[in-house]
Structure formats: C-alpha cells, structure tokens
Amino acid sequence: MKYKSQKVAYWFFALSMLLIVLQITYGFIMGFAHMGYDGLHEIIPFNAARATHNNLLVVWLLSGFMGAAYYIIPEEAQHELVSVKLAYIQLITLALVGVTAVIGFHFNWWEGRKFLEIPRELDFLVVINVLTFLGIILTTLFKGKKQSTTAMVLTMGLVFAALLYLPGMIWFDNQAMDSFFRWWVVHLWVEGVWELIMGGILAFLLIKLTGVDREVIEKWLYVIVGLTFLSGILGTGHHYYYIGAPEYWLIIGGIFSALEPLAFLAMALFALHMYRKGGRNHPNKIALFWTLGSAIVSFVGAGLLGLAHTLPSVNMYTHGTLVTAMHGHLAFWGAYGMIVFAMISYALPNLTGRKLYNNAMGMYGFWLSLIGMIGMTTAFAAAGVAQVYLERKVGLDFMVVQQEIEVHFLILILCATIFATGITLFIIDFVKYGQPTDEALNVSDDFEAIEATA
Amino acid sequence: MLSKKQAKAFFLGGTILFSMIFLGLSFESVTISMPEKTNADQITDAVVRGKVIWESNNCMGCHTILGEGAYYAPELTRVYSRKGESYIKTVLMAEQPWAPRGRKMVAYNLSEEDANDVVAFFQWIDGMDLNGFPPEPDPSLK
Incomplete structure (x- = not known):
C-alpha cells in the first residue's frame, strides 16, 4: 500500500466477513423452514430470518464498497484520507446501526418493506453515517493531486446511492405508490448506481492486475456505465408491470430491461479482453480469478437470468415466485459479492505485506463458493419453475405446491453447504493474513516494481 | 475509433x-x-391503519402482495375475494400459530378492530387494476 490511511479499509472488509457469516446462517434457517423444519419459529420466525438475511446482505456489501473506496481513493487521488479517526467512527457506527437493526427485527421492530426493513429511526442514522463516509471520500478526492475517471465513477456511484436512499423514506398511504418509490431505491441501486461502484472497482482492479493503459480501461468504463444507465433507468419499468402502475410500463420496461444484459455482457467482454490484452502476469492470481469471475458471473446471474423473466408475458406468471430468488442469488453474488471478494483478495497482501496469495485454500474458496452458488441457483430455478406451473398455470393451492417442491430445498441446502465451505476457506485465509501493518507501506505492487524485483 | x-x-x-x-x-x-x-379515492382511514399493521408486522417477510415480498406464504393481492372476510379475521385473531399443512404463521392475536382494518386494506387492494395480475389458471390443466 502507498498511504497509511488505506489501512482503515481492512476493518471494513473484516466487518463484511463477519456479516456474511451471519447472513449465510440465516439463509440456512430459511432453507430448513422451507423444507418444513421450522423449529426456531418461536424465536426467529421466517419474516425475521428473511429481513435479517436481506439486510445483512445490503450492509456487508456496503461495508465492502466502503472499504474498497477507502482503499482506492487515496491511491487514485494520491492523498491520505482526510480523517482516519472519522473513518473509524463511521465504521463503528455502521456496525452498531446494523447490529441494532438486526436485533430489532427479532422483536418486531421494523418497517415491513422488502429490502428496506430498517426502522425509520435508524434510517436517519444510516443517512448520517453515509454522509460522513461521503464527506471523507469527497474531501480526500478534491484535496488530492488528481481526479481520475475511476475515482470519479466510483464516487459518483456512492453519492447517487446515498441520494437514492431518500425516496424510500417517504410515507405513502397508497401501497402501490409505496412500491413505486421503493423501487427507486432498490432497482436504481442494484441495476443502476451500484453498477457504477462495481465498474469503478473493476476498472481499478483491471488497471492494477493487467497492466493495460489506464486511458483505454477508463474509456471503456464510460461506455459500460453509459450502457448501464441507458438500459437500467427505464428498465425500472419491469417492476411496474403489475403493481397498479399504467400499462405503458409493460412496453418501456420490457424493451429497456431486455437491454440490461448488454451492459453486463460489455463488462464481461471488457474484463476478458483487458486481461488478454495485458499479457503481463500479476502474481496475485486469486484476485484476478475473483475479478474476471465477477464480470462473467454477473453477466449470467444479473444479465441472462434477469432476462429470463423480465418480459411482461413471462413475468405475469413468475412475478412473486421463487424464480425471483433464483435470479437474485446469482445476480447479487456475481455482480456485488464477488467484486467485494476480488477487492479484498487484491488489497489484503498490500495491506498486510504478506503475500499469501495463490495457495490452494484461496483457490478452493473461489471454486467451492462459485459451484455452490450455481447449484443453489439451479435448485431455486427448479423450485421456481415448478411453482409457477403448478400454482399459476394449473391453479393448485399455495401450500400443496410448496410441499411438492420441498425436495428442491434439500438440494438447495446441500449446495449452500458447498458455498458456505468456500466462504469459510476464504475467511480462514483472511484471518491468516493478519492485521495491516505500517511495514507494508511503500511496498508497491505496480508492474514496474514487480518486474524490478523479479 | x-x-x-x-x-x-x-x-x-x-x-x-x-x-x-x-x-x-x-x-x-x-x-x-x-x-x-389503484382507486386512491377509496383509501379510508381504516385502509391506512390496515397498511400500518401490515408494515409494522412485516407481513411481506413471508407473503407477497401485488406480487412483492417473500415466497414463504400465499400471495394476498386477491385474498379478500378468494377467502372472504371471516376467514381472514380468524387467521389474524388466532391465539395459536395458524399452520395450514404444517407451515406456521406467527400468532398475531389481533383485536377485532385491528383485524377489521387489515381486512379493509385487503379489500382496497383487491379492487386495484393490476394489468391482469394475478393470472387466471388454465382450466384445461386441472
């Protein structure tokens, strides 16, 4: 690492690791409940497990993004973070708000709005927290020696993510309006500004890992985020088909959401092309695996599996079924989970000065989590398609169908075990790296430095 | 280029x-x-109170409404016309977990007034024009 203040990133990554473990645990509780084993119902009813599972996902990804920003921005702006102390306070308060929310869910303290379950009182704390974070990032960026495209795209993503949280805090008496604006947060996050964050991190990693000229990478970054917004903004319409919004969203949402895979395809082709074009071998292979993996899996999970049920005539039947869970799992893992893991894999050796990469455990962690998640997605797909046919086409009772598809949840749990094993191996590696140290300062991993020592 | x-x-x-x-x-x-x-003119105080109860208990954490929520319990968009008022009230006011075919719902043990509010909320949702959702099953398949 080049700047001392980058060390703060480590603790955001550590929080991410802690929360993903909890998220997976709650995922298992839900999987077992779907199979009929709901022994924890009295303490953790399904809706508490579900709110916890979803919100922990959001918080660990945000924590990962924040860590990524705290690592990337000093290096890109060539300036120490303006206040490390404030960054640590922001970390601790983020963790406290997250933990309070999760405990609250178990005591019926929440807003029952999918993905935005955090109670209103805590929403305000989240806003303050995120503003603090943005304050640190923006001040550092503008005090820095340069404002690179990569840093600007990443920062723009973070700023818009914060702004778009606000429409979700408005109260509506009308359930349909509530839903309409809830998607401004959820859709425009995951199929809009979060892709800027992902694109920014991806560009940074590709610059570092492939050695391709920054100008070339950043030019294509613009094209990709351009495609993202071109399709993604009006693509919001695919959430408006059947919630009481006008019919023109069927056409607009259908056309533009069908274009959304293009942005992900461009991202995958871009990453692979840059890798091949680079031709230089960075020793941190595992970071490269996660980086290219993220670009490819996001195309499959977010792009193709999204396309599979985004057309109105299909979505009429799949809307509100396990088909959505199928798409959601691989999309979040590919686009956002894997890019956070890529960032951590790249940053850890630099933060700690220990070059433990390319060991077998890291590779097993990558492959097991990927294979496990693909298996889980397939199990959800089988359950979802069966549910759609039996419940929506044949017209069987909900619970009759649920009992028919229980077996798919057994497969889901088996695959989730493979996934969890992969994550465990990754975390063991994370712990083995130990904490960041000043000794790692000025140990450059740029190609010039690597080649000079080789 | x-x-x-x-x-x-x-x-x-x-x-x-x-x-x-x-x-x-x-x-x-x-x-x-x-x-x-969405027949916004029919949103009465009871409907709004019903929505508050719906949200404050995170019903969406198991059910879907307007096709949105979780996939653990039935879609409730048309529950008012499908099940009727008295069935819905029985479920909401139950002191023991309602458990059709073994899958348990939290026993909310709502008061009659609260249950009426939730019913009013469902009745209002039931009347919305949702561009054809939820789809009618194909009778030839049953």
Whole structure:
C-alpha cells in the first residue's frame, strides 16, 4: 500500500466477513423452514430470518464498497484520507446501526418493506453515517493531486446511492405508490448506481492486475456505465408491470430491461479482453480469478437470468415466485459479492505485506463458493419453475405446491453447504493474513516494481 | 475509433436523457394514472391503519402482495375475494400459530378492530387494476 490511511479499509472488509457469516446462517434457517423444519419459529420466525438475511446482505456489501473506496481513493487521488479517526467512527457506527437493526427485527421492530426493513429511526442514522463516509471520500478526492475517471465513477456511484436512499423514506398511504418509490431505491441501486461502484472497482482492479493503459480501461468504463444507465433507468419499468402502475410500463420496461444484459455482457467482454490484452502476469492470481469471475458471473446471474423473466408475458406468471430468488442469488453474488471478494483478495497482501496469495485454500474458496452458488441457483430455478406451473398455470393451492417442491430445498441446502465451505476457506485465509501493518507501506505492487524485483 | 471524450459524452448524455424520460413518465404515473388504477379515492382511514399493521408486522417477510415480498406464504393481492372476510379475521385473531399443512404463521392475536382494518386494506387492494395480475389458471390443466 502507498498511504497509511488505506489501512482503515481492512476493518471494513473484516466487518463484511463477519456479516456474511451471519447472513449465510440465516439463509440456512430459511432453507430448513422451507423444507418444513421450522423449529426456531418461536424465536426467529421466517419474516425475521428473511429481513435479517436481506439486510445483512445490503450492509456487508456496503461495508465492502466502503472499504474498497477507502482503499482506492487515496491511491487514485494520491492523498491520505482526510480523517482516519472519522473513518473509524463511521465504521463503528455502521456496525452498531446494523447490529441494532438486526436485533430489532427479532422483536418486531421494523418497517415491513422488502429490502428496506430498517426502522425509520435508524434510517436517519444510516443517512448520517453515509454522509460522513461521503464527506471523507469527497474531501480526500478534491484535496488530492488528481481526479481520475475511476475515482470519479466510483464516487459518483456512492453519492447517487446515498441520494437514492431518500425516496424510500417517504410515507405513502397508497401501497402501490409505496412500491413505486421503493423501487427507486432498490432497482436504481442494484441495476443502476451500484453498477457504477462495481465498474469503478473493476476498472481499478483491471488497471492494477493487467497492466493495460489506464486511458483505454477508463474509456471503456464510460461506455459500460453509459450502457448501464441507458438500459437500467427505464428498465425500472419491469417492476411496474403489475403493481397498479399504467400499462405503458409493460412496453418501456420490457424493451429497456431486455437491454440490461448488454451492459453486463460489455463488462464481461471488457474484463476478458483487458486481461488478454495485458499479457503481463500479476502474481496475485486469486484476485484476478475473483475479478474476471465477477464480470462473467454477473453477466449470467444479473444479465441472462434477469432476462429470463423480465418480459411482461413471462413475468405475469413468475412475478412473486421463487424464480425471483433464483435470479437474485446469482445476480447479487456475481455482480456485488464477488467484486467485494476480488477487492479484498487484491488489497489484503498490500495491506498486510504478506503475500499469501495463490495457495490452494484461496483457490478452493473461489471454486467451492462459485459451484455452490450455481447449484443453489439451479435448485431455486427448479423450485421456481415448478411453482409457477403448478400454482399459476394449473391453479393448485399455495401450500400443496410448496410441499411438492420441498425436495428442491434439500438440494438447495446441500449446495449452500458447498458455498458456505468456500466462504469459510476464504475467511480462514483472511484471518491468516493478519492485521495491516505500517511495514507494508511503500511496498508497491505496480508492474514496474514487480518486474524490478523479479 | 471512439475517444475517451466521446465515451464520456455518451455516458453523460445518455444518463441525462433517460433520467429525464424516466422522471417525466414517473410524474405522469404518480399524479394521473396510478390514483385512478389503484382507486386512491377509496383509501379510508381504516385502509391506512390496515397498511400500518401490515408494515409494522412485516407481513411481506413471508407473503407477497401485488406480487412483492417473500415466497414463504400465499400471495394476498386477491385474498379478500378468494377467502372472504371471516376467514381472514380468524387467521389474524388466532391465539395459536395458524399452520395450514404444517407451515406456521406467527400468532398475531389481533383485536377485532385491528383485524377489521387489515381486512379493509385487503379489500382496497383487491379492487386495484393490476394489468391482469394475478393470472387466471388454465382450466384445461386441472
């Protein structure tokens, strides 16, 4: 690492690791409940497990993004973070708000709005927290020696993510309006500004890992985020088909959401092309695996599996079924989970000065989590398609169908075990790296430095 | 070949253009079409109280409504016409977990007034024009 203040990133990554473990645990509780084993119902009813599972996902990804920003921005702006102390306070308060929310869910303290379950009182704390974070990032960026495209795209993503949280805090008496604006947060996050964050991190990693000229990478970054917004903004319409919004969203949402895979395809082709074009071998292979993996899996999970049920005539039947869970799992893992893991894999050796990469455990962690998640997605797909046919086409009772598809949840749990094993191996590696140290300062991993020592 | 400047113009231009279109359509939806399609004039105090109960207990954490929520318990968009008022009230006021075919619901043990409010909420939702959702099953398949 080049700047001392980058060390703060480590603790955001550590929080991410802690929360993903909890998220997976709650995922298992839900999987077992779907199979009929709901022994924890009295303490953790399904809706508490579900709110916890979803919100922990959001918080660990945000924590990962924040860590990524705290690592990337000093290096890109060539300036120490303006206040490390404030960054640590922001970390601790983020963790406290997250933990309070999760405990609250178990005591019926929440807003029952999918993905935005955090109670209103805590929403305000989240806003303050995120503003603090943005304050640190923006001040550092503008005090820095340069404002690179990569840093600007990443920062723009973070700023818009914060702004778009606000429409979700408005109260509506009308359930349909509530839903309409809830998607401004959820859709425009995951199929809009979060892709800027992902694109920014991806560009940074590709610059570092492939050695391709920054100008070339950043030019294509613009094209990709351009495609993202071109399709993604009006693509919001695919959430408006059947919630009481006008019919023109069927056409607009259908056309533009069908274009959304293009942005992900461009991202995958871009990453692979840059890798091949680079031709230089960075020793941190595992970071490269996660980086290219993220670009490819996001195309499959977010792009193709999204396309599979985004057309109105299909979505009429799949809307509100396990088909959505199928798409959601691989999309979040590919686009956002894997890019956070890529960032951590790249940053850890630099933060700690220990070059433990390319060991077998890291590779097993990558492959097991990927294979496990693909298996889980397939199990959800089988359950979802069966549910759609039996419940929506044949017209069987909900619970009759649920009992028919229980077996798919057994497969889901088996695959989730493979996934969890992969994550465990990754975390063991994370712990083995130990904490960041000043000794790692000025140990450059740029190609010039690597080649000079080789 | 595309220059970095052109790429930036594509990104900024496209984003601004499509954001404007999105905002325009959203404005139309929210102010003109949606109040009509959702019978906004029929949102009584009881409906609003029902929505508060719906949200404060995170019913969406198991059920879907308007096709949105979790996939652990039945879709409730048309529950008012499918099950009727008295069935819904029995479930909401149950002191023991309602457990059709073994899958348990939290026993909310609601008061009669609260249960009436939730019913009013479901009744209002039931009347919405949802562009054909939920789809009718194909009778030839049963």
